[in-house]
Amino acid sequence: MSLRNVGIVYRKELTEAIRDRRTVISTILVPLLLFPVLSVGFGSLAVMLVGKAKEEVPKVMLRGGQDSPDVVRGLKKLEKIEIVPETPDWKDQIINKEIRAAVEIPPGFQADVAQQKQDTVNIYDYEGELKSEFATDKVEKYLKDYSDTVVKDRLAPVMQRSMTI
Amino acid sequence: MIDARGLSKRFQDKKRGEIRAVDNVSFQCQPGKIYGLLGANGAGKTTTLRMLATILEPTDGTATVCGYDVVEHPEKVRANVGFLSTATALYRRLTAQEFVEYFGRLNGLDEATLKKRIDIIFDRLDMNGFRDRRCDKLSTGMMQKTSIARTLVHDPPVMIFDEPTNGLDIMTARTITSFIRECRNNGKTVIFSTHIMSEVEKLCDTIGIIQSGKLLVEGTLAQLRDKYAEHELEEIFVKVVTPHYVAEEKN
Numbered sequence: 001m002s003l004r005n006v007g008i009v010y011r012k013e014l015t016e017a018i019r020d021r022r023t024v025i026s027t028i029l030v031p032l033l034l035f036p037v038l039s040v041g042f043g044s045l046a047v048m049l050v051g052k053a054k055e056e057v058p059k060v061m062l063r064g065g066q067d068s069p070d071v072v073r074g075l076k077k078l079e080k081i082e083i084v085p086e087t088p089d090w091k092d093q094i095i096n097k098e099i100r101a102a103v104e105i106p107p108g109f110q111a112d113v114a115q116q117k118q119d120t121v122n123i124y125d126y127e128g129e130l131k132s133e134f135a136t137d138k139v140e141k142y143l144k145d146y147s148d149t150v151v152k153d154r155l156a157p158v159m160q161r162s163m164t165i
Numbered sequence: 166m167i168d169a170r171g172l173s174k175r176f177q178d179k180k181r182g183e184i185r186a187v188d189n190v191s192f193q194c195q196p197g198k199i200y201g202l203l204g205a206n207g208a209g210k211t212t213t214l215r216m217l218a219t220i221l222e223p224t225d226g227t228a229t230v231c232g233y234d235v236v237e238h239p240e241k242v243r244a245n246v247g248f249l250s251t252a253t254a255l256y257r258r259l260t261a262q263e264f265v266e267y268f269g270r271l272n273g274l275d276e277a278t279l280k281k282r283i284d285i286i287f288d289r290l291d292m293n294g295f296r297d298r299r300c301d302k303l304s305t306g307m308m309q310k311t312s313i314a315r316t317l318v319h320d321p322p323v324m325i326f327d328e329p330t331n332g333l334d335i336m337t338a339r340t341i342t343s344f345i346r347e348c349r350n351n352g353k354t355v356i357f358s359t360h361i362m363s364e365v366e367k368l369c370d371t372i373g374i375i376q377s378g379k380l381l382v383e384g385t386l387a388q389l390r391d392k393y394a395e396h397e398l399e400e401i402f403v404k405v406v407t408p409h410y411v412a413e414e415k416n
Contacts, residue, residue, distance in 0.1 A: 005271055008270045009271075016256060016258045019258040020258055
């Protein structure tokens with residue numbers, strides 16, 4: 001088919017479509033009216049859900065940490081989370097959304113840090129669940145700050161020596 | 166002119182197996198003449214005409230229209246043919262004029278020629294009263310006139326009419342038959358299928374009687390009257406097709 005004929009057919013199809021009330025409503029009017037309403041609606045809904053999730057003070061279970069009092073104290077001081085005592089069914093509690101996350105502090109963590117050894121704190125959460133992720137974020141932020149403080153403390157004497165030289 | 170040589174069309178049907186809709190049909194139509202293809206429903210008239218108009222491809226045999234082979238040069242054939250049937254649909258949301266213009270443009274007419282052709286055709290078919298009315302608002306007769314205008318817009322030398330007066334009132338049918346006659350007088354090659362005997366008697370120069378896909382007999386009305394010793398075409402038709410009906414019943 002030549003381009004001329006393509007143009008003729010296109011023009012005819014367009015004329016027919018514009019004259020069909022149902023086509024005009026379904027392809028032009030409905031999207032024009034509905035899409036902004038849907039976008040604003042979904043946007044507001046998302047903002048509302050996130051806001052509601054942020055308002056909640058999540059329960060976080062602390063596992064271990066008996067020999068790391070500074071870290072535990074720091075976590076308990078956090079205003080936006082509630083630390084609950086350890087129970088054996090912590091995984092079920094996360095699944096059932098009774099607690100939002102669990103923090104596992106390995107034995108001798110604080111001593112290891114003092115001896116400049118590397119150690120890992122595990123955080124367990126309900127992946128994909130908004131409130132659980134917010135709880136994890138708060139714990140992670142605290143641990144990051146803690147890690148930064150430790151690094152800073154370790155570097156302080158070295159920096160002081162360099163300045164003296 | 167039209168020259169059909171051994172034209173055949175077979176279809177496969179799951180229940181009935183192979184169906185020979187058209188079986189080895191040969192005939193010629195000359196310019197300035199009307200060839201009438203007469204047959205009962207399902208005789209093979211429409212299939213034959215659709216092959217001539219390149220809507221269907223023959224299974225065997227071929228035909229030439231204005232010297233162009235329907236299989237080898239279908240575009241050239243289409244450019245030389247105007248095909249009209251009562252089953253032809255219109256684009257409902259276009260006006261009668263837009264509908265005709267659309268086909269004129271597709272047939273390669275420039276705007277000046279198109280306008281001239283439309284004015285002539287709309288005057289001739291008395292269509293000016295509804296030229297700007299949408300096709301979905303037209304009466305059956307107006308729709309048929311619009312279809313005729315569409316068929317004629319590119320002034321084809323060959324006109325194919327497939328039962329063009331089916332379901333039309335007497336006045337519209339008369340307009341169409343007089344128009345078909347006018348096509349002949351203008352030197353066009355006209356082939357016309359119907360099962361209305363009076364139309365064939367009034368219009369056709371040559372009559373071909375088709376039954377079960379086979380062209381059983383052809384000739385002028387006078388020749389057929391002589392051959393079958395009957396005056397009425399209806400009687401001639403019955404005499405021609407009855408043995409085949411009996412044979413079909415036996416089969």
